[in-house]
Amino acid sequence: MTELLVEARGLHTYYGSHHILHGVGFCVRRGEAIGLMGRNGMGKTTLLKTILGLVQPKDGRVTVNGRDTTHAPPHRIARMGLAYVPEGRGIFANLSVKENLVMAARAGQWTLERVLETFPRLAERLGHGGAQLSGGEQQMLTIGRALLTNPQLLILDEATEGLAPKIAREIWAIVRRVRESGIATVIVDKNFKAVNAVTDRNVILVKGQVVFEGAAQELREREEVRVRYLGV
Numbered sequence: 530m531t532e533l534l535v536e537a538r539g540l541h542t543y544y545g546s547h548h549i550l551h552g553v554g555f556c557v558r559r560g561e562a563i564g565l566m567g568r569n570g571m572g573k574t575t576l577l578k579t580i581l582g583l584v585q586p587k588d589g590r591v592t593v594n595g596r597d598t599t600h601a602p603p604h605r606i607a608r609m610g611l612a613y614v615p616e617g618r619g620i621f622a623n624l625s626v627k628e629n630l631v632m633a634a635r636a637g638q639w640t641l642e643r644v645l646e647t648f649p650r651l652a653e654r655l656g657h658g659g660a661q662l663s664g665g666e667q668q669m670l671t672i673g674r675a676l677l678t679n680p681q682l683l684i685l686d687e688a689t690e691g692l693a694p695k696i697a698r699e700i701w702a703i704v705r706r707v708r709e710s711g712i713a714t715v716i717v718d719k720n721f722k723a724v725n726a727v728t729d730r731n732v733i734l735v736k737g738q739v740v741f742e743g744a745a746q747e748l749r750e751r752e753e754v755r756v757r758y759l760g761v
Contacts, residue, residue, distance in 0.1 A: 533595070534559050534682055534713055535580060535611070540589035542572075542579045542737075549575045550586070551737040557682060562714045564724040564745070566759060567734035573717050574616065576734065577684055581613055582606045594681075610681035616690065616717075618671045622660035626651055629659055630674050637679025638710065644673040647703060665696030672703060682713045689718055701727065721761045725749060733758045 535557040542550040549572050557563055565573050578584040580591055582603040591599045593609045607613075621629055630641060630651070645652040648669045654662065662670060668688070675683055688704065689697035701723050708714055708727060718724050725731065731748045733741040741754050748754065755761050 532559050533557070533592075534561075535591070535593055537576070537580055537591045538589055540576070540579055540586045540591070542575055542584055542586045542589075544575075544584075549737050550579065550589075552589070553734070553737065553739055555580070555732060555739070557713050557715060559681070560711050560713055561730065562708050562716065562728045564728040564731040565715055565717045565734070566721070566724070566731055568758075568760070571734040572737040573734055574686055575737075577613070577686060577715070577717070580606075581611060581684070607678070610679075612675035612678050612680035612683050614668075614671050614675050614683070614685045614688065616687040618664075618667045620659040620662075620667050620670050620674075622658060624659055625655065626657050626659065626662070626670060627655040629670055630677055633674065634677040635679050639676040639679050641677065644676055647676075647706065648673050665692050665699070668692065668696075668700060669703075672700070672707075676707065676712075680712060682715065683707060684715045686717045687719070688716060689720060689723070697723075721755070721759055 533556055537553060537555040540550045540553040553576055555576060567573050575584060579586050582601050585600060590597065593606060598606050630644060650666050651669055651673060659670065689700050704727055716724050716728065725745045725748060728745045730744055732739055735758055740758055
């Protein structure tokens, strides 16, 4: 069995008095692509933020490469090889495209040159401020910045939300290239077909609990599961 990269066990996470995650178990193996699915408000982003240390669980355990990171600060978890592309992009609007890209760069297979080859639009706008980019370009910038940390795991939360179909197709092509490079990925996106086409395995959350976990092929074949939990 492929070695575990990230493992979460029995996570209970709250926002104030609101119990969001109810004993969630979740894992990512090296080089694996996972689709994290579910309707809005089911706990997907909360699960990701709990793994990344951005939200603290009340109970449960998270490990990265076998090391307990349950209460580790986010910057330490990031240094262990987890990169996050958040919903809403999160670029630094007052920095140039180049500054956004290189600010957190670490040595590895993804260099500035490779990122600019992958995202030629960014190569044409290196001196532009982040706020001067279109929504699609900002998403490319955020993904490029994450890749320059040379992560073991890339987490994409709503990777194509609000993007024109043509730009969304470009993003999905890039996701496939990232996967082929050997980086594990966790993808949250409303486009079921696009997600399922690039993942090995899918996990569905409903009201903070895992209700389905299986291979992408299995979910394609199980219409009753898709209709009941995803409406597709």
